[in-house]
Amino acid sequence: MTIPVFYTISDNYTPYAAVSIQSLIDHVDPNKDYTITLLVQNISDMHKKDLEDLSTKNVHVNIFHIDDEMVAPIHNSEENYLRAQFFTMSIFYRLFIPNLFPQYDKAVYLDADTIICTDIAELYNTEIGDNMFASVPDMSIRFIKPLQVYIKECQGIFPPEKYINNGVILFNMKAFRDKKFVDKFYSLIEKYHFDNIDPDQAYMNEICEDKIYHLPLEWDAMPNEHMDEIKNPKIVHYNLFFKPWHFADVQYGKYFWDVAKKSPYYEELKAQLASFTDEDRKKARTDLDWMIKKVDEIKDEDVTWAKVKKTTSVKI
Numbered sequence: 001m002t003i004p005v006f007y008t009i010s011d012n013y014t015p016y017a018a019v020s021i022q023s024l025i026d027h028v029d030p031n032k033d034y035t036i037t038l039l040v041q042n043i044s045d046m047h048k049k050d051l052e053d054l055s056t057k058n059v060h061v062n063i064f065h066i067d068d069e070m071v072a073p074i075h076n077s078e079e080n081y082l083r084a085q086f087f088t089m090s091i092f093y094r095l096f097i098p099n100l101f102p103q104y105d106k107a108v109y110l111d112a113d114t115i116i117c118t119d120i121a122e123l124y125n126t127e128i129g130d131n132m133f134a135s136v137p138d139m140s141i142r143f144i145k146p147l148q149v150y151i152k153e154c155q156g157i158f159p160p161e162k163y164i165n166n167g168v169i170l171f172n173m174k175a176f177r178d179k180k181f182v183d184k185f186y187s188l189i190e191k192y193h194f195d196n197i198d199p200d201q202a203y204m205n206e207i208c209e210d211k212i213y214h215l216p217l218e219w220d221a222m223p224n225e226h227m228d229e230i231k232n233p234k235i236v237h238y239n240l241f242f243k244p245w246h247f248a249d250v251q252y253g254k255y256f257w258d259v260a261k262k263s264p265y266y267e268e269l270k271a272q273l274a275s276f277t278d279e280d281r282k283k284a285r286t287d288l289d290w291m292i293k294k295v296d297e298i299k300d301e302d303v304t305w306a307k308v309k310k311t312t313s314v315k316i
Contacts, residue, residue, distance in 0.1 A: 003034040003124045005106040006215055007095035009038055010316075014047040015265035016245070017112035018054065022128050023259040024116040025059050032121055034059045037101075039093040041066050046141050047175045050264060064100070066093055091200040095167065095185055105174040111167035113238040115255045121218035122234070123170055123219060132175050133204070134213035138165035140239045143226035144288070150197065150295040153312035156306030157205060164212055167237045168220040181207060194305055223251035241284040245272045 005024065009017050021036060028034055038051060040063060048063050055061045094109050101107065108124050110116070128134045141147040142161070151160035185206050188194070196202040205212070221233035222240040231252055236252045238244060244256040260266050282314075298304060 002035045002074055003121050004101065004104045004108045005034060005036045005120055005124075006097050006107060007036070007042075007112055008091070008109075009040055009112050011040070011043045011047055012016070012165055013112045014051065015263070015268055018051060018265055019260045019269075020110065020114050020116065021051070021054050021061060021257065022111055022262055023114075023255075024110075024120055025046060025054065025056060026259065028056075028059055029117050029121060030058060031057065032119075034120070035181070036061045037064050038062070038189065039064050039097070039100075039178055039269055042204070046090075050262060052307075066096070094166065095200060095203065096182060098171055098173040099182050101200075102177065103172070105172075105228055107131070109166075109169040109171060110235070111237060113237075113243060114167065114185050114257060115236040115252075116211045116235045117232075117236065117255065123168075124217075126170055128172060128213035129278055130175065130211070131171070131213040132172055132181070132208040133177065133209040134170040134215050135164040135166055135168060136215045137161055138163050138201075138222075139217060139220075139227065140222040141312050143224070144292075146292040147209045148297050150298065152293065153307075154304045154306055154307065155202060155206065156304070157209060162209075162212075162214075163205055164201075164214065165222070166204050167222075168215070168235055170213075170215070175211075192303055192308060194303065194308075195252045195294075195301055197285070197294055197298075208285055214289045221252060225251075241287055245269050247281060248273060278295045 007017055007020070010128065011186075017038060024034075026035070036059060038061070039302070043063060051063065054062050083312070097107065097109060098104075108120055109122075141163075147158045151157050151163045155163070157163055185203055188203065188207070194202065218230050218232065218234045220238040221230040221236050233255075236253070236255045238250070240252045244250050244253040247253070260269050263269070282303060
């Protein structure tokens with residue numbers, strides 16, 4: 001038996017994925033078998049080789065190419081912009097993992113901007129009952145009042161503390177298939193064109209609402225200027241704007257650089273940090289203001305998750 005772990009990346013995210021995978025490899029049990037699959041649409045031959053070369057005796061790293069037809073219903077339009085800023089198809093790939101890999105009844109998904117600090121088998125072996133998936137409540141937005149308002153008033157999820165971050169997922173793959181998650185996703189995205197600031201995450205929260213197992217916070221420790229660091233995190237996730245390759249003083253930054261030193265991308269990552277200017281950092285912080293402005297626009301729209309849920313059911 002193998003423990004399946006998935007990432008979804010665009011080509012330019014290869015250096016960060018390589019560091020994340022190395023951190024996972026550093027903590028595996030030599031007596032267990034692991035298969036890491038990276039879902040991509042396009043990737044350079046060099047990056048593909050770099051990632052596959054991370055494979056060890058009991059960790060097998062593979063590249064899987066997403067079929068363009070599968071993601072065709074997802075349009076490059078403002079409603080599907082990540083953080084109300086830009087379109088990236090790769091954030092949606094995770095929604096298709098259960099259908100693409102029917103040989104697995106459960107699997108782990110990880111964002112590429114994560115550092116794994118324990119054996120990922122511990123997460124894989126977590127019992128989540130008949131829930132659709134397990135994730136951690138999104139603490140990166142917990143103390144940002146306008147975003148809490150967004151979850152409650154635009155998403156219609158109450159209390160907003162229920163809202164999860166899907167950068168770390170333990171999938172009940174069989175339940176996703178049995179409940180026809182992808183069919184529901186296609187139907188909703190075509191019918192309503194919901195405007196979201198976190199589109200992939202919004203659809204998972206909404207379709208699976210009340211069938212989500214909440215993991216302890218140490219499974220998705222995110223930089224947060226309103227909280228102290230979580231001691232002994234199991235997974236660190238550099239969510240939103242505060243990446244260690246952009247901010248030298250970011251919370252949990254040491255976890256990233258301790259692993260990055262072993263990566264063939266170390267010099268490139270150091271150069272990224274050095275070239276990211278104070279003006280760039282200022283812009284990164286103002287990007288949060290842009291998200292908040294977008295929330296005000298969504299609240300006034302005729303079609304929102306909250307308004308639709310008052311008249312029909314979008315839950316599984």
